[in-house]
Amino acid sequence: MLAAVSPAHQRAVHAFRELFHAEPRVVARAPGRVNLIGEHVDYNGGFVLPVAIDRDVVVAAAPRSDGIVRVRAVDAGEEVILQVHGDSAPLVGWRSYIAGVIALLSQIPIPIEGADLSVAGDVPIGAGLSSSAAFEVAVATAFLGLADRTLPGPELAVLCRRAEVEYARVQCGIMDQFVSVLGKAGHALLLDCRSLESRYIPLPGSVRLVITDSGVRRDLQSSAFNERFSECRTAAEQLGVRELREISPAEFERRASTVTQPAARRARHVVYEIARTLEAAGALERGDLSRVGSLMYESHAGLRDEYEVSLPELDLLVESARRIDGVYGSRVSGAGFGGCTLSLVAEEAVPEFERAVPGEYLAATGRHAEVLVARSSGGASLQRGT
Ligand code: GLA
Secondary structure (H helix, E strand, O other): OOOOOOHHHHHHHHHHHHHHOOOOOEEEEEEEEEEOOOOOOHHHOOEEOEEEEEEEEEEEEEEOOOOEEEEEEOOOOEEEEEEOOOOOOOOOHHHHHHHHHHHHHHHOOOOOOOEEEEEEEOOOOOOOOOHHHHHHHHHHHHHHHHOOOOOOHHHHHHHHHHHHHHHOOOOOOOHHHHHHHHOOOOEEEEEEOOOOOEEEEEOOOOEEEEEEEOOOOOOHHHOOHHHHHHHHHHHHHHHOOOOHHHOOHHHHHHHHHHOOOOHHHHHHHHHHHHHHHHHHHHHHHHOOHHHHHHHHHHHHHHHHHOOOOOOHHHHHHHHHHHOOOOEEEEEEOOOOOOOEEEEEEEHHHHHHHHHHHHHHHHHHHOOOOEEEEEOEOOOOEEEEOO
16 A cells, blocks of 8 residues: 655655656655754764654655756745756855755765755754754755665764755754654654664653744754854863763763853753753653653753753743643753744643643743644655655
8 A cells, every 4th residue: 555645745746747847756755853852962972862753854856967956945935956066156055955965975976967856844944843954864865766875874864964064064963864864653762972872762652742833933054053062162172071971960060160151051051961861761761751851841941041042932831831730841842042842741631732832822922832743753765756
């Protein structure tokens, strides 16, 4: 039996036919993610606990042989055209991700002699759900499909991360790309961001991952993300380690006074967050959702007070979720500076959550919050034909 195709898949294929007057040869999809806990620790070599979700970027593609890559972003109504060999246009916006993926695949070498691509998706952009990683992974998966090649999952994730760091100039870690490639339905993924060893941890069937979109948008390329990265490097240097991952909370407390501000505040969040993530993974394995939830609240406090990437809107959403019976935990999801919160909610408490949280948010901010109950999903996949 054929799997039902998603609306994003239909939009990508439909646009491909309209624009290129041909059938796509492959259709690739890659999911966005939420992160249960382990925020701003991946680029410090720490542990993270993300879940791939049922929101995808879908790329329909067919090869060309004239050295041109033409990409249509269906939902945004935008288009970019790149030269595979020696493109000299400035690396801005989503063009940089495509240019990075093409250049890095070509170095392997994966032969790319041009392609037509149409892209559609339902991962909200700039909302902390990893739309950029899903985009990079879907584009890379499509090019691999066109070349009839595959890469081991971790290698594909590392390549896509390099596209973001080296071409889009965001000093991100490996979490988003890794889970977009290797996520598994029904599971969170505990990832050691230094060794890239990972382990799946089942999610209890009775709990829901509830995303609340504050409606406040951010742009990683222009946000303070890279500044946080540098502050962590400063702290690591002052503590004499390669990465903050090497410092336990107890050791940090002994040596914190040797670190200058604001690096010390950032480092405090990171070292405790890594410890919280390992504890949360154990609690999730035991089915102790109350403990996982408490650690999520602690994570949010660290992101708000020490890492300073929350916003009053996100704090409001977390506090209003906290007042509802059956909400285990809630926190800002992803990089912060806007975007969404993630709440861990007992199935039966979801209707009350959907009623109360947006109402309180509207009353307090005048803004509409969108609530989305996400399902966990598998990682990137490729389909030949439509
Ligand atoms: C963004 C980055 C990730 C990670 C998170 C914060 O999503 O892409 O690598 O650093 O922020 O945890």
